[in-house]
Amino acid sequence: MVSGGAFSGGGVRRRPVLPNGVLAILLFIGVEAMLFAGFFSAFTIVKANFAPGMWPPPGQPRFPAEATAVTTLILLVSGVLLWWSGRRFDTEPASARGLLAASATLGATFIGIQGVEWARLIGEGLTLEDNPYGGLFYVIVGAHAAHAVPALIALIVMWVRMQRGYLDAVSFTVARAFWYFVVLVWPVLYWRVYL
Numbered sequence: 001m002v003s004g005g006a007f008s009g010g011g012v013r014r015r016p017v018l019p020n021g022v023l024a025i026l027l028f029i030g031v032e033a034m035l036f037a038g039f040f041s042a043f044t045i046v047k048a049n050f051a052p053g054m055w056p057p058p059g060q061p062r063f064p065a066e067a068t069a070v071t072t073l074i075l076l077v078s079g080v081l082l083w084w085s086g087r088r089f090d091t092e093p094a095s096a097r098g099l100l101a102a103s104a105t106l107g108a109t110f111i112g113i114q115g116v117e118w119a120r121l122i123g124e125g126l127t128l129e130d131n132p133y134g135g136l137f138y139v140i141v142g143a144h145a146a147h148a149v150p151a152l153i154a155l156i157v158m159w160v161r162m163q164r165g166y167l168d169a170v171s172f173t174v175a176r177a178f179w180y181f182v183v184l185v186w187p188v189l190y191w192r193v194y195l
Contacts, residue, residue, distance in 0.1 A: 021174045029181045032147065036185050039140045040192045046132045056133045061124035063137065064117060065194045071113045072190050078106035079183035082155070086176050089162075089169065097162050104155040107179070111148055114141070140193055144185060151178040 018026075047055050056062060085099035118141070126134045154175040161167035 019170045019173075021170050022177070025174045025177045029177065032181065033185075035143065036140075036189070039136075039143060040188065043136050043140060043192055046136060057131050059125075060131070060133055061121055061126050063121075063194045067113075068117070068190060068194050071110050071117075072187060074106050074113070075110045075183050075186050078103045078110065079180055081106065082176055082179055082183075086172065089167075089172060093162065097159065100155065100159050100162060103179070104152060104159060107148070107152045107155060107182075111145065111152060114145065114148075137193060140189060144182070144189055147178075147185075148182045151175075151182045154178055 050057075081099050081103035085096045085103060088096040088099065118138075121134075121137075126137070128135050128138045158167055158172055158175045161171070
C-alpha cells in the first residue's frame with residue numbers, strides 16, 4: 001500500500017477530484033490569461049502616452065473595427081456551438097459531432113478572415129517595426145492566433161476521434177476549455193485594441 005499516494009486503504013485507487021488533463025488546461029489558461037492581461041495593459045499605457053488625436057499615428061491604416069465585429073460574432077457562435085456539442089456528447093453523439101464540426105468550421109473561418117486582415121494591413125503599410133501602434137497590434141493579435149490555431153487543431157482531432165468512436169470525456173473537456181479561452185479572450189482583445 002502506498003501511503004499518501006493515489007491509493008487508499010486496501011489498494012483501491014481513489015478517484016481524483018479533477019482529472020489531470022483538466023487541471024493542466026486550467027493552469028495553462030490561468031497563465032495565458034495573465035499574459036493577455038499584460039498585453040492589454042501595455043497597449044493601454046502606450047496608447048495613453050500619445051497626445052490626443054495622435055492615436056493611431058497619422059498615416060497608419062485604421063483597424064477594421066466593423067469587419068472585425070463580424071468575425072467576433074463568428075467566433076462567439078463557434079463557442080456556443082461547441083458548448084452545445086459538449087452538452088450533447090453523452091446523449092446524442094451524432095448531433096454532438098455535427099455541432100463540433102460546425103464549431104470548428106466557424107473557427108477556421110475566423111482564423112482565415114483574420115489572416116486576410118493581416119495581409120491587407122501589411123499591404124497598407126502597417127508593420128511591426130514602424131511604431132508601437134503596429135507593433136502592439138501584431139504582437140497581441142499574433143499571440144491570439146498562436147493560441148487559436150492549436151486550439152482549432154485540437155477541435156479537429158476531437159472531431160476525428162468522435163467520428164471513430166473513441167473520444168473520452170476528459171479529452172473533449174480539455175479541448176473545449178482551450179477553445180473557450182480563445183473565444184473569450186477575443187472580445188476583450190477586440191474592445192481594447194480595435195475600438
